[in-house]
Amino acid sequence: xxxxxxxxxxxxxxxxxxxxxxxxxxxxxxxxxxxxxxxxxxxxxxxxxxxxxxxxxxxxxxxxxxxxxxxxxxxxxxxxxxxxxxxxxxxxxxxxxxxxxxxxxxxxxxxxxxxxxxxxxxxxxxxxxxxxxxxxxxxxxxxxxxxxxxxxxxxxxxxxxxxxxxxxxxxxxxxxxxxxxxxxxxxxxxxxxxxxxxxxxxxxxxxxxxxxxxxxx
Ligand code: GRF
Numbered sequence: 478x479x480x481x482x483x484x485x486x487x488x489x490x491x492x493x494x495x496x497x498x499x500x501x502x503x504x505x506x507x508x509x510x511x512x513x514x515x516x517x518x519x520x521x522x523x524x525x526x527x528x529x530x531x532x533x534x535x536x537x538x539x540x541x542x543x544x545x546x547x548x549x550x551x552x553x554x555x556x557x558x559x560x561x562x563x564x565x566x567x568x569x570x571x572x573x574x575x576x577x578x579x580x581x582x583x584x585x586x587x588x589x590x591x592x593x594x595x596x597x598x599x600x601x602x603x604x605x606x607x608x609x610x611x612x613x614x615x616x617x618x619x620x621x622x623x624x625x626x627x628x629x630x631x632x633x634x635x636x637x638x639x640x641x642x643x644x645x646x647x648x649x650x651x652x653x654x655x656x657x658x659x660x661x662x663x664x665x666x667x668x669x670x671x672x673x674x675x676x677x678x679x680x681x682x683x684x685x686x687x688x689x690x691x692x693x694x
Contacts, residue, residue, distance in 0.1 A: 490521020499658030596624030635690035
């Protein structure tokens with residue numbers, strides 16, 4: 478049985494689109510059963526609907542600072558659709574510890590840096606200012622702390638001296654679109670376990686290639 482997944486978005490939804498595309502494959506172990514946006518103007522909503530995916534708008538603004546009330550409505554919609562796993566994909570709203578606890582081990586997020594480096598806003602600016610030579614993206618389980626939690630998968634890119642925030646973001650986004658579907662696949666097929674706050678996977682190993690940046694010549 479395919480696991481029923483909801484993707485939560487607030488914006489353009491390119492990671493959402495990558496997940497939907499991957500899940501369209503017959504052997505993929507998860508079904509994107511629902512896309513929820515907390516913003517009416519999220520471009521991803523229309524993309525999802527065009528792709529034949531059920532969409533629901535649960536606007537957060539009317540709830541103001543009452544996060545628990547917003548989450549109660551979110552939970553009602555998730556229950557209504559029999560959702561088992563959540564993927565946050567550019568979802569710009571923080572959760573209460575209670576909601577996060579309820580979805581412990583079943584809610585993923587993607588962040589465009591190699592966590593624990595550069596959490597929060599402007600990760601690419603942070604990376605460039607730090608002068609790192611390698612950056613990337615991280616899929617992790619959600620815990621109450623923002624952009625933290627057991628790391629399921631990471632993908633890396635070389636950072637060049639000529640990179641701007643825009644060019645780096647573009648390259649990292651390509652990695653995001655590759656690793657998010659792979660990470661969800663692992664989780665949905667049960668190839669992931671949490672041990673003392675660390676995520677271990679069935680495959681347990683990377684691609685085996687070095688990524689060196691910059692090259693000496
Ligand atoms: C991505 O860079 C993701 O890592 C971050 O927000 C951005 C969302 O982009 N959390 P998109 O809506 O998936 O195109």
